[in-house]
Amino acid sequence: MATVEVSFTPLPAHVRTARLVATAVARRSGVDEALLDEVRLAVGEACSRAVEAHRLRCPAEPVRIALTDAAGRFEVEVTDTCSDGGGAGGRGGNGGQPGGTAATGQPGDAAQPGDSAQPGDAAQPGDSADLDLDRGLGLAVIAGLADDVRISETPGGISITMSWPAHCA
């Protein structure tokens, strides 16, 4: 059973709330202070991805987060129920494959010199180009911050599970 469960309407404004709750529970669970920024960022990324998926396909369904501390680990599971199943919620995702494969992105993988910004790319509508980049970067950030990341398909969508070491508080 999760220590704390949160569900929220898939609005961008609520992602900050999810970050704050996850950080508070992580601190209480004994996650080292130096890692709390990583928890905050990784949870925010996962929630942002889920909110994006819900807003596109099922805006009436809430995004769910389960925060659990057990066996010396603080674990966060962010679940959406609306992904297209095409692989972590859209193009550009490079953090892992559906089916439970752990994400093992290396720091620095997400962008190479010259990759992300070419004058010729400016012809694309700015919003859609930015969104595609967001998806890829988001999963790369999660993989770079949590030392254990699993992305798996659920009956309704995608679940991202991340964990950090936690000492007894």
Place this chain on the structure above:
Amino acid sequence: MDLKLDHHTKDGIEVVNVEGEIDVYTAPRLRELLIELVNNGYYQLVVNMEKVDFLDSTGLGVLVGGLKRVRAHDGSLDLVCTQERILKIFRITGLTKVFGIHDTVDEAIAARKAEK
């Protein structure tokens, strides 16, 4: 307020001061400002992030989008940031190789002037 934005011209370069959290909720406002500046002919930009408390991939995407837009006009977009918690996300994503990141606004302006 989650995000405060203002801008001013210094030595011919438009300095954008950002304060607060840049995330999926607030990033669109920064995107709109960068687009507005480019549309108004400001192609040399320095984004001062010294008072940014949080930056996620949505924010990174906005900054990359801004960089692409100014480069389409042979312009530049440099960053000012010394906070390790913010620099970390640039390192994780490899974007330290894409952006010029400086310790102060004056340094960013000087570096840009020196390249001309």
